[in-house]
Amino acid sequence: MxxxxxxxxxxxxxxxxxxxxxxxxxxxxxxxxxxxxxxxxxxxxxxxxxxxxxxxxxxxxxxxxxxxxxxxxxxxxxxxxxxxxxxxxxxxxxxxxxxxxxxxxxxxxxxxxxxxxxxxxxxxxxxxxxxxxxxxxxxxxxxxxxxxxxxxxxxxxxxxxxxxxxxxxxxxxxxxxxxxxxxxxxGAERFEVEIFGKASHAGVYPEKGISSIMVASIALAKIQRDGWFGKIQKKEGEGTSNIGVFSGKDMTSAGEATNVVTDYVYLKGEARSHDSKFIKVIRQHYQEAFEFAANQVVDDQKKKAKIKFHYSQDYFxxxxxxxxxxxxxxxxxxxxxxxxxxxxxxxxxxxxxxxxxxxxxxxxxxxxxxxxxxxxxxxxxxxxxxxxxxxxxxxxx
Ligand SMILES: [Zn+2]
Missing domain, CATH: 3.40.630.10 (Zn peptidases)
Known part of the structure; x- marks a missing residue:
């Protein structure tokens, strides 16, 4: 000094x-x-x-x-x-x-x-x-x-x-x-989504499985199609959203073999806006999209995947x-x-x-x-x- x-x-x-x-x-x-x-x-x-x-x-x-x-x-x-x-x-x-x-x-x-x-x-x-x-x-x-x-x-x-x-x-x-x-x-919210499907042999009994990967994909496709992904500009507000993680348990791959219907997927995402209320609106659209997607992917018993959606306020x-x-x-x-x-x-x-x-x-x-x-x-x-x-x-x- x-x-x-x-x-x-x-x-x-x-x-x-x-x-x-x-x-x-x-x-x-x-x-x-x-x-x-x-x-x-x-x-x-x-x-x-x-x-x-x-x-x-x-x-x-x-x-x-x-x-x-x-x-x-x-x-x-x-x-x-x-x-x-x-x-x-x-x-x-x-x-x-x-x-x-x-x-x-x-x-x-x-x-x-x-x-x-x-x-x-x-x-x-x-x-x-x-x-x-x-x-x-x-x-x-x-x-x-x-x-x-x-x-x-x-x-x-x-x-x-x-x-x-x-x-x-x-x-x-x-x-x-x-x-x-x-x-x-x-401000921002973060959310985590867990999709619990059902494993089955993808070649022998594919109809007995519930693919978590398919549920996640349908949900994300809907989110994107409806204008809730990336830069969001709606009448009711503006913001952004993203999915940053798409994986299996403990950050391993979502699914491990081509011959198994994937029974578990983990996703992590976020929603941002200058308007506190609109952050919640964005997040709710994600929540609804996953519920919607779960109804589209059923096994031969009409059973569907279970969605666990968890969110928290990141900052205001x-x-x-x-x-x-x-x-x-x-x-x-x-x-x-x-x-x-x-x-x-x-x-x-x-x-x-x-x-x-x-x-x-x-x-x-x-x-x-x-x-x-x-x-x-x-x-x-x-x-x-x-x-x-x-x-x-x-x-x-
Ligand atoms: Zn810095």
């Missing part, structure tokens, strides 16, 4: 490269969490202000550690502000090796990079260093580094508002640049009101920085979905991630630096 004057672009970039080098795919955040903690201490944050919460004990998937929460006192009076970001990366980032070339950071091999969301992580550590090393007037500030964002926004879902010091508003760093301000996002849609103080504050900072900002709503879930649900009005902007979740992912170094400076501007009193 250098002195005050060295908190320049080079310093921030080194910090980012350090964060990109550490693997930490969703659920396996222990190593990156350790790195974040060490970097914060190095930035001048006192160790007793850095805490792990117990979110990982509530998350229904194995997770190595909880969220990191840093509560910094203010040097001027004011309401507490929250700055959040997620520390995990998508599984495609496993083994990523960052390479800096000119104004771009890419991954060396056939992996994604993890700029989503180590750009956010580096931004918040940079902010901490600025606040600790320079005499910037700022209100009390909480930094939140969440786990398991990429696998279902779990860290933000299970964080406790009290642990965050009940902040008045939030700024989430997770996106391309500081000029795009996300003030709303879709939100849209901040244009007169929210968090938006006004963001636009003031944008103006100071000379940005032409745009307010937008997104079609992906964000940690902000849950932070807003927890009562913390939260906007989201970015710090240089591009082509996320693909092997083409890269970080735009200048956008990253702008993101760092914007974060500091927002933290100022």
């Amino acid at each position: 250098g002195n005050v004057t060295s908190l320049n672009q080079k310093w921030a970039l080194d910090l980012l490269m350090g964060c990109l080098k550490i693997n930490g795919v969703t659920g396996k955040e222990a190593a990156i969490a350790k790195h974040i903690t060490a970097s914060l201490i190095n930035a001048g944050v006192s160790k007793n202000l850095i805490k792990y919460d117990k979110a990982h004990q509530e998350i229904p998937l194995p997770t190595e550690c909880g969220n990191i929460i840093v509560t910094l006192p203010g040097n001027v009076k004011g309401q507490r502000l929250l700055f959040s970001t997620h520390m995990d990366t998508v599984p495609l980032c496993a083994g990523a090796v960052p390479v800096l070339k000119g104004k771009k950071i890419t991954a060396a091999g056939k992996t994604a990079l993890g700029g989503d969301n180590r750009t956010g992580v580096a931004c918040l550590i940079y902010l901490a260093a600025k606040l600790m090393k320079e005499n910037i007037p700022h209100p009390p500030i909480t930094l939140l580094f969440t786990v398991r964002e990429e696998s279902g926004l779990f860290g933000a879902r299970y964080v406790k508002t009290e642990d965050l010091g009940s902040p008045s508003m939030g700024f989430n760093v997770d996106g391309r640049g500081p000029e795009g301000i996300t003030i709303g996002a879709v 849609p939100f849209k901040l009101k244009e007169n929210e103080e968090v938006i006004a504050k963001t636009l003031r900072a944008s103006k100071t920085m000379g940005y032409e900002s745009i307010l937008k709503t997104g079609n992906g879930g964000l940690d902000a979905n849950w932070l807003v649900k927890h009562g913390i009005p939260t906007i989201t902007f970015g710090a240089g991630q591009n082509n996320i979740h693909t092997v083409e992912e890269f970080v735009d170094v200048d956008a990253f630096w702008r993101g760092c400076q914007f974060t500091v501007e927002l933290a100022k009193s």
Whole structure:
């Protein structure tokens, strides 16, 4: 850690490269969490202000550690502000090796990079260093580094508002640049379908079997034909849906032999919309399609497959009101920085979905991630630096 004057672009970039080098795919955040903690201490944050919460004990998937929460006192009076970001990366980032070339950071091999969301992580550590090393007037500030964002926004879902010091508003760093301000996002439901048919010899007694594969196929064909698959545009609303898994038990293939009528199929899908009610409408069409399909595929005794349909709310849609103080504050900072900002709503879930649900009005902007979740992912170094400076501007009193 250098002195005050060295908190320049080079310093921030080194910090980012350090964060990109550490693997930490969703659920396996222990190593990156350790790195974040060490970097914060190095930035001048006192160790007793850095805490792990117990979110990982509530998350229904194995997770190595909880969220990191840093509560910094203010040097001027004011309401507490929250700055959040997620520390995990998508599984495609496993083994990523960052390479800096000119104004771009890419991954060396056939992996994604993890700029989503180590750009956010580096931004918040940079902010901490600025606040600790320079005499910037700022209100009390909480930094939140969440786990398991990429696998279902779990860290933000299970964080406790009290642990965050009940902040008045939030700024989430997770996106391309500081000029795009996300003030709303879709909500989503996930669902699982199990189809219990009946096995039989497909050559000798096919009429005694009930094919789960056929039930699933008829259901999906109906869904597609009726306009409820993919991009959905209906009079009553708009949204999207997808089936992401079509398998047998424990992710094995659906059926194993050509001479057996398949007795079991497992599917997993999702429905999204900016309108809470419409998410349910989409999901109900899936439910009905599977019931419809079950009636089409019967054995010689007129018996049919049993459908087990299970769904759960993934996250809630939100849209901040244009007169929210968090938006006004963001636009003031944008103006100071000379940005032409745009307010937008997104079609992906964000940690902000849950932070807003927890009562913390939260906007989201970015710090240089591009082509996320693909092997083409890269970080735009200048956008990253702008993101760092914007974060500091927002933290100022
Ligand atoms: Zn992200």
